Amino acid sequence: MFEISLHILDILQNSIKAGASLITVRLTLKGNMLTVVIEDNGCGMSKEFVARVCDPFVTTRTTRKVGMGISLFKAGAEASGGSFSIHSREGVGTTVTAVFDISCIDCPPLGDINGTMISQFVCHPEIDFIYSFTTDKGQMEFDTRAVKQVLGDEVSLDTPEVMQWMQESIKEELEQIEANVN
Numbered sequence: 051m052f053e054i055s056l057h058i059l060d061i062l063q064n065s066i067k068a069g070a071s072l073i074t075v076r077l078t079l080k081g082n083m084l085t086v087v088i089e090d091n092g093c094g095m096s097k098e099f100v101a102r103v104c105d106p107f108v109t110t111r112t113t114r115k116v117g118m119g120i121s122l123f124k125a126g127a128e129a130s131g132g133s134f135s136i137h138s139r140e141g142v143g144t145t146v147t148a149v150f151d152i153s154c155i156d157c158p159p160l161g162d163i164n165g166t167m168i169s170q171f172v173c174h175p176e177i178d179f180i181y182s183f184t185t186d187k188g189q190m191e192f193d194t195r196a197v198k199q200v201l202g203d204e205v206s207l208d209t210p211e212v213m214q215w216m217q218e219s220i221k222e223e224l225e226q227i228e229a230n231v232n
């Protein structure tokens with residue numbers, strides 16, 4: 051069984067390939083329902099293409115004939131009793147929404163979402179990311195634009211101290227809003 055963090059990693063790769071300069075990942079926990087929204091300002095897809103994109107045989111990959119990222123995310127959400135949707139506009143961007151019922155035995159575990167997000171912040175410093183988590187206790191929001199502004203040009207995101215600080219500050223804020231879904 052795939053972890054939700056690995057699904058997110060897959061969907062982020064689509065946004066990165068689509069040339070996005072800003073990617074937003076929002077998680078919201080309401081009762082048993084966890085909603086994951088991944089939004090990008092990449093190249094988007096045509097209406098005809100997006101209508102077929104949940105089919106694993108629809109891909110623009112040239113290395114193989116199947117594209118699994120979207121169809122697996124959809125299958126994971128639906129298997130837990132949740133739902134899935136994708137909206138896209140050519141030249142504007144794409145929004146992928148997956149809802150999971152975390153009380154369902156078939157719901158994939160969340161996995162290391164913080165580690166996944168930080169790895170992408172570090173691997174793609176040219177892309178800005180917003181990562182937020184909302185529970186009924188409040189909201190954590192981490193915006194790499196604010197971090198980059200503080201660090202300036204001299205210190206990069208992959209500096210060990212910066213990476214550790216990102217880990218700790220996100221973890222601390224998530225604890226404050228009791229975002230403990232595992």
Ligand SMILES: Nc1ncnc2c1ncn2[C@@H]1O[C@H](COP(=O)(O)OP(=O)(O)OP(=O)(O)O)[C@@H](O)[C@H]1O
Pocket residue numbers: 060064065068090092093094095103108109110111116117118119120121144
């Ligand atoms: N955010 C996006 N922006 C623009 N096009 C996208 C986006 N996400 C998916 N696509 C298009 O949909 C196709 C299918 O995506 P999907 O993630 O299911 O498979 P893949 O990326 O082709 O292969 P895999 O995920 O297995 O590496 C992609 O090849 C791409 O053309």
Ligand SMILES: [Mg+2]
Pocket residue numbers: 060061063064117118119120
């Ligand atoms: Mg993909």
